[in-house]
Amino acid sequence: MSSLVTEIHTRWTSLRSGGVATPDGLPVSTLTIDTGHGAAALALDEQGRSQLLLPVAAGTRRPSLDTPPALEVGAALLTGDGQRRAYLVVTCLDPRLDRAFADLVEAVLTRVISGEPAKDALVTAITDLGALFASHDTEAVDDRIIRGLIAELVVMRRLAARHSGAPALWFGPVPERHDFRGGSHAIEVKSASRSAGRVTISSADQLEAPAGGTLQLWRVALERTQGGATVSSLVADIEQHSGRSAGLRSGLAALGCHDPDDKDWNRMSFNCEGIDAWTVEPGFPRIVASAFKAGAMPAGIQGLSYELDPAVAEAFRADEAEMQAQEARLAASLP
Structure with missing residues (x-):
């Protein structure tokens, strides 16, 4: 497991232990990775599900792509650092897939670090790793x-x-x-x-x-x-x-x-x-x-x-x- 994936897991664990909520009510942990429109962050939604928050240019819409059933991608205005910003919000709907979600988040952030726009990085990562989030069978494996x-x-x-x-x-x-x-x-x-x-x-x-x-x-x-x-x-x-x-x-x-x-x-x-x-x-x-x-x-x-x-x-x-x-x-x- 890479050091970035370990950090991602550690931050989500910390948030579940009582992370500080933003004015929007979300427990958020801000990262040091800047998308060009602000720092990316990890968060939990109202149901405690893991999220990735990617700051984007104002007016950015949800990317058009086939999203796996276990993922939800949306666009939202959220308050961070006292400012209202546009974000792409990625949520893992199945807690059993959090480890795979951490791999996806790492892939997105690595592309952002290399200079790729946040929206493009997200689309590429989901296209490459989307199979990890297909509906999975709850029956015992033979x-x-x-x-x-x-x-x-x-x-x-x-x-x-x-x-x-x-x-x-x-x-x-x-x-x-x-x-x-x-x-x-x-x-x-x-x-x-x-x-x-x-x-x-x-x-x-x-x-x-x-x-x-x-x-x-x-x-x-x-x-x-x-x-x-x-x-x-x-x-x-x-x-x-x-x-x-x-x-x-x-x-x-x-x-x-x-x-x-x-x-x-x-x-x-x-x-x-x-x-x-x-x-x-x-x-x-x-x-x-x-x-x-x-x-x-x-x-x-x-x-x-x-x-x-x-x-x-x-x-x-x-x-x-x-x-x-x-x-x-x-x-x-x-x-």
């Missing part, structure tokens, strides 16, 4: 989803150690056939409870290599334990290399994980017992559309999933050097 995400984050941590842009290679949360792809090279990640476990292949194209490229299947053996790797710790490890990543956060949000520190997503922790890999090429045991007549699935078959025991594919096993070579191929596509 254990299998957490385990699968942990496996993919373990692989992303390896890739991030090689290239800071690694989160851009992650396609696991979106309907693409492979979890990681760079150019015409891909890695499909599967989790298993032990190093000799079977893996589930969920479609007929999942083990089809990209056209003109290469594909490796990686099996991440995860043993559930106390004090092991969690979603939160893995995201922190990855962002040690990549910096705060809008791509990573958006991908998490697409899975329903709007806050990587959320207790529900971190109720399970795992030790990675090892990663095994296989090069998927002709002869590898798999069911793919190209194996059928006319290169298509039989009429009437709309979906396919099956269990694969990689033990029968020993001839295709990839060692650590080959795994690293595949990582390098993917990373080569990054700027």
Whole structure:
């Protein structure tokens, strides 16, 4: 967590402990960051919800943009330092998303510090990070989803150690056939409870290599334990290399994980017992559309999933050097 995000959280906490109210009745904590029309501030609304106050030119209207359901953006005249000023007021409507809101506030203020107009900075930040504030499911997260995400984050941590842009290679949360792809090279990640476990292949194209490229299947053996790797710790490890990543956060949000520190997503922790890999090429045991007549699935078959025991594919096993070579191929596509 950056020092600015820490300061933002600390100030909201202080306001909730009894911050001084302005003539408008809002508990406000003024920052040292000037927008050119006055100092930005943090505040709480009448319901105690976190807010960002951005001074703007008189007459500035609310920006025209698709605002996520958990955010509210408005324009208001407020009294500060004895003066009546125009502000853009951003409110986080869901207290569970305060951590994500702090990240958004940091993004806005960082752009303001670099000289970007406050309104433009706000629009850009919401456009980049809006997925963090989509409506989030209050039901318990399925254990299998957490385990699968942990496996993919373990692989992303390896890739991030090689290239800071690694989160851009992650396609696991979106309907693409492979979890990681760079150019015409891909890695499909599967989790298993032990190093000799079977893996589930969920479609007929999942083990089809990209056209003109290469594909490796990686099996991440995860043993559930106390004090092991969690979603939160893995995201922190990855962002040690990549910096705060809008791509990573958006991908998490697409899975329903709007806050990587959320207790529900971190109720399970795992030790990675090892990663095994296989090069998927002709002869590898798999069911793919190209194996059928006319290169298509039989009429009437709309979906396919099956269990694969990689033990029968020993001839295709990839060692650590080959795994690293595949990582390098993917990373080569990054700027």
